[in-house]
Amino acid sequence: MDLCCCAPCKPRYRRLVDDIYLRSGTDGLHKSNMQKLTFYVLSQPEKLDRIGEYILLRLSRDLYRQRYTQVKVSVEAMDQLLQSCHVLSSLNQFIESFLKMLQKLLETNNLAMEKLATDSFVNFANIEESTPAYHREYDFFIAKFAAMCFSNDSKDARAIRYAGLKGLRGVVWKSATDPLQVSIWEKQHMCKIIPAILLNLEDNDDREEKDEGHGDEQPSPFTQSFASGIAESPKALSDQFLRELMEKAPFGLISVIEPVLSHCDSHGKWKPPANFATHVFGAIMFSIKDPSFVIQALINHLETKSNSDASIRIGIATVLSSIVSRANACIGPSLLGIFNSLLKHLRQSVEFRHSKECPSIKAEEDYQNTLINAMGYYANALPDYQKVDIMMLIVESIPKISGTYPNLTAAEMYLRSVLVKTLLRVATKYKTAYFSAVFTDSFLKTLLQLAVINEPSVRLNTQSIFHTLLDxxxxxxxxxxxxxxxxxxxxxxxxxxxxxxxxxxxxxxxxxxxxxxxxxxxxxxxxxxxxxxxxxxxxxxxxxxxxxxxxxxxxxxxxxxxxxxxxxxxxxxxxxxxxxxxxxxxxxxxxxxxxxxxxxxxxxxxxxxxxxxxxxxxxxxxxxxxxxxxxxxxxxxxxxxxxxxxxxxxxxxxxxxxxxxxxxxxxxxxxxxxxxxxxxLPFASKGRGINVDGVENSSDNTQNALLKIRQNNVDESTFLIDTSFETSPPGSRTTSRRNTILSNFENENNLPYLTVDSLRKALNSSSDLAEKERIEKEKTVRVVERFRKKDFDYLVKEVERVNERADLSTAIKRLLQKSDENIITEQPKSIFEVNFPCALVE
Structure with a gap:
């Protein structure tokens, strides 16, 4: 007997999908039928993509008819299939249907559907796929979730923003863990994600509720790490999301910092006291892989704001001073680069302060003090050997100190004062172990010169530097x-x-x-x-x-x-x-x-x-x-x-x-x-004043003699050391055999020759490096002035005279002339006139 039916025949997978929906329309998912559908998919994986398309078709129809209970059943079924079949090779096509389903839910602008789609997407983000997906993109979800974070609906704004943050967090988690996905770190994506986070981070709704409920204050971002689990408010979730985002960011990625800087610029977050910017960058410094990169980005941003109002620059410098202590891992060129940049901005501020364009000197001085504090905090976080390098770097930046350069502009003098304050700030963070390790020749020389210049404040600060380094x-x-x-x-x-x-x-x-x-x-x-x-x-x-x-x-x-x-x-x-x-x-x-x-x-x-x-x-x-x-x-x-x-x-x-x-x-x-x-021994020559330009007072008689010679513009090279041997006894008429062959000039200035006693005193006396350096400089200046001011003919004659004294042929000629003058002209005595000793005469 033949059988026939008037109803169209449905494929088995469609009948299984239809069975998960209860006919009453008010109940949820039919669990036993859902287990049958799952078993069918696992036994025939090739049907998974068709099942996804069919569920999407039913969901679209239910959305149009506003049958939201059936929509929830479809979403739950898709979630369970995704959880059970994530190891199948045909999962990619099913996921396409799944993402289209979420897109349709988000496009409804219904809070319940948006929350349902967000929760489903978060569950999807936590699934590890076994097959790569090269073509999948999340541009729509990034844009939609970011737009939800900016919701201004007074009634449901908190819920919508919270759902948007959860969705963005899921997108970042899914994209960052899968290297085959389209890069989430591109600038176009970060410019949407980070402003959404920062806008919710500065939301005051949580603070108002906390004040009403008399709750405890939120811990500082500098003392807490990542929160465990999911936060319950948009503000707390945005703080947690920001930390996770920066932790996952690749090393030295500028696209995650630029949106933060732009947000602070456009919303005026740099104005003192800049609490919000300090909070944000504090969280970033505790999370990012390269803290020194953040500091350098802030310094570069400060350079772009060099012509901005002083309050903006003070705010950026305040943020720098608050976060530099975290960058204790940077070494090498990054350390010197950061400090060079800070010194550069300090120098620019000093020059701007003394210009006519400066609107407020007080604001510029506050900005300079903030930069000095930033350098001090930065040095405090570094090891001691790097602090020494920083102090050397600051010393090299100090303008002319020596008395050879007495003419300094007002800006240079003020810069010198500011740099000495900076050096003092860094020195207070250093703990001296050995004097020779910190007081190198150049460093000690500079400090000694700074201690005797004609600026009382600089001298006082220099003494304070000595105090903190000696103690x-x-x-x-x-x-x-x-x-x-x-x-x-x-x-x-x-x-x-x-x-x-x-x-x-x-x-x-x-x-x-x-x-x-x-x-x-x-x-x-x-x-x-x-x-x-x-x-x-x-x-x-x-x-x-x-x-x-x-x-x-x-x-x-x-x-x-x-x-x-x-x-x-x-x-x-x-x-x-x-x-x-x-x-x-x-x-x-x-x-x-x-x-x-x-x-x-x-x-x-x-x-x-x-x-x-x-x-x-x-x-x-x-x-x-x-x-x-x-x-x-x-x-x-x-x-x-x-x-x-x-x-x-x-x-x-x-x-x-x-x-x-x-x-x-x-x-x-x-x-x-x-x-x-x-x-x-006398400490200093009597009657002499103090030369501010760096002329040292001597402590020994030999040094006092040299000081008098310098006062009379006499070259130190005129001091002659007699190294010949005197073989004739003191009352002998025989000519002394001194070394007069190649040096036959006399002591024209009648200066006393150095004796053994004076040499012994000089050797036993302590060496004064500053005095030696100053003598060399004065000698160089005299040589330069001689060739600048003396006539050319005079210099030629002087060179000829010196060369004539040192010429070997001329010296031999002079020696022969001296020998001819000593020839004995008397007649020799005869043998009868010679008196022999008695011992030789018998």
């Missing part, structure tokens, strides 16, 4: 304003000095003492005088503590007695002389405690007690009050009784018992076994 045992808080100590057993002041530091200080202590002598002379006689005197005293105390060897102590004593002599000889004004005497008293009291020589300590205390009868409070350091002050409506200021101070100074000059005696010190130290031979 290795955290004694600066005690020695910054040195009190009158009576005991050092309870103070951490006694430390052992290494042999390397002793060798270094033996070679350079004279440079330090000469610098301190000049620095005290140059201290301005104004309200800042006490600060300069205290700074010099602190440097002396630190040298005494950190380099405890006999040579250093003796040189510092020479300096102290030289300052006392200058204060007694009325070189300074009245109040400055009083403060210098106070400096001498405090240092000798301090050093006598460290030397632990009872006779020296008793002698110092005896002199100090005798000074207690004087009226000036600065001379009475044993009293409890350091100085007399009065309170005015402008604050506290020093009160000086000039008549009383003059009376005290006259007593110091008239009564030797009120001053410290060099000879008494030398005898007591010699009795204790110390070498005090150099203590009797």
């Amino acid at each position: 290795r045992h955290d004694n600066l808080s005690l020695l910054a304003h040195l009190p009158c100590l009576t005991d050092v057993d309870n103070q951490p002041l006694i430390h052992r000095c290494s042999r390397a530091d002793q060798i270094f200080m033996r070679s350079h202590i004279t440079s330090f003492t000469h610098m301190l002598y000049k620095n005290v002379f140059l201290s301005p006689e104004d309200s800042t005088l006490s600060e300069h005197i205290d700074a010099a005293l602190c440097t002396m105390a630190l040298l005494c503590v950190e380099a405890r060897c006999d040579e250093v102590l003796v040189e510092l004593l020479r300096l102290v007695f030289a300052l006392q002599s200058a204060a007694l000889e009325s070189v300074f004004n009245t109040h400055k002389r009083i403060l210098v005497h106070s400096l001498v008293s405090k240092y000798l009291n301090f050093s006598s405690l460290l030397m632990a020589v009872p006779s020296v300590y008793q002698y110092v205390q005896r002199v100090l007690k005798q000074r207690t009868h004087l009226g000036a409070s600065a001379l009475n350091i044993l009293s409890a009050s350091r100085e007399t002050t009065e309170v005015t409506r402008f604050g506290r200021r020093e009160v000086h009784d000039e008549a009383l101070e003059k009376q005290c100074l006259r007593k110091l000059v008239d009564d030797p018992s009120l001053t410290f005696n060099r000879n008494d010190f030398a005898e007591m130290l010699k009795a204790s076994g110390k070498d005090v031979q150099r203590l009797s």
Whole structure:
């Protein structure tokens, strides 16, 4: 019997799909029928793409008829099939139908459908596919999810933005984990994703709700890492998404930073205090693979804003100072490049400050201080050896310091002051281990020159640099304003000095003492005088503590007695002389405690007690009050009784018992076994002032002689060292056989020849590198000036005269002439006129 039916025949896969929909239309997915469909797909994988197309067809029909329950069933079925069949080779075609389904859901602009599509796409993003997909693109989803993040609907804005962020996060996760996908890191995609993240990151809705609920504050981005799981609010999710995005970004990718910079520019996020920009870049620095790349990008952006308002540049510099401490892994060229860039911007700001176009000097100074702080924070995050390199780099950037270049513009002088502040900021982050490691020849020379230039603020900052570099045992808080100590057993002041530091200080202590002598002379006689005197005293105390060897102590004593002599000889004004005497008293009291020589300590205390009868409070350091002050409506200021101070100074000059005696010190130290031979040498030539341009005062007689020769414009090469041998006895008439063949010129300037004693003194004396360098420079200048100003004929004759003296033929001719003059012209005696000795005559 034949059977027939009027209904059209459906393929099996369609009947299985139809069975998962319940006829009531109000219930969900039929689970048992869904299991049959899944088993069918696994047994016949080639039918998977057709099943996907058919489900998409039904979903489109249900969407048109607004049967949203059936739509949810279709989406759930597609999700389950995707989860169960992700290992099949035919999955790619099914995914195309799946993405078309999500696209249709997102195009409805219905919040429930958009959330349903977003959740489905997030589940799809977590699936690992076994087959590559070369043609798949997510441009529509990026654009749609980004648009959802910008929703302004007052009723459902938070939900829509949250769904958009989840969708973008899924797109990034899916694209970043699959290297065969179209690159998500292209600029066109990042310009949509990152602004969407930043817009939700600055949303204030969460903060308002938190304030209403009295919740705890959100932790700072600098102290938290990635959040676990999914955040519950758009603000928290955007922060988590930003961190994940930067973590997945390839090394040194500029396309992820440029949108952040553009967003801060267009929305005015650089204006101080720039909290939002600081938060964003803090999160980026904690997440990105190359932190130094972010800093360099910010510096480059700062360069593009060089002509912008100062508030914008201050905001960028503030962000830099907040995040540079994270870039502790950058080394080599990146380190020097970053610091060179910061110094370049600092120099440009200084030049702009002194130009007529600068609208606000105060704003430019704030910008410069912010850059200085940024460099200080950056240096603090680096190892010590890199801090030394940075300090050398700053020193090389300081404009002309030497006295050879006295004419500096106002901008150059101000730049020098700013760079010294920068150097001080970096130096405070450095911990000195060995003096020779940080005080290299060029670095020490520059600091010594900066300490004696004609700018008081620079000199004071340079002393602060010496303080922080010399202080290795955290004694600066005690020695910054040195009190009158009576005991050092309870103070951490006694430390052992290494042999390397002793060798270094033996070679350079004279440079330090000469610098301190000049620095005290140059201290301005104004309200800042006490600060300069205290700074010099602190440097002396630190040298005494950190380099405890006999040579250093003796040189510092020479300096102290030289300052006392200058204060007694009325070189300074009245109040400055009083403060210098106070400096001498405090240092000798301090050093006598460290030397632990009872006779020296008793002698110092005896002199100090005798000074207690004087009226000036600065001379009475044993009293409890350091100085007399009065309170005015402008604050506290020093009160000086000039008549009383003059009376005290006259007593110091008239009564030797009120001053410290060099000879008494030398005898007591010699009795204790110390070498005090150099203590009797004069520290500086009397009657000479202080040359601000860098002329050093000598400490030895030989150096004083050279200094006088330089004053008379005499070349140092005229000093002749006699290396010939005198074989004739002192009263002999025989001509001395000196080496006069190739050098027959006389000492035209009647200068004294160097003797063995003077050479011995020169060898035993400490070398002064700054003095040697200055002598070489002056000699070069004299040679250049000679050839510039002297007549050409004169120079030709001078060269001919020198060549004639050194010519061998001329020398032989001169020798023969001298031999002819000594020919004996008398007749020789006969044998009968010769008197033979008695021993030869029989």
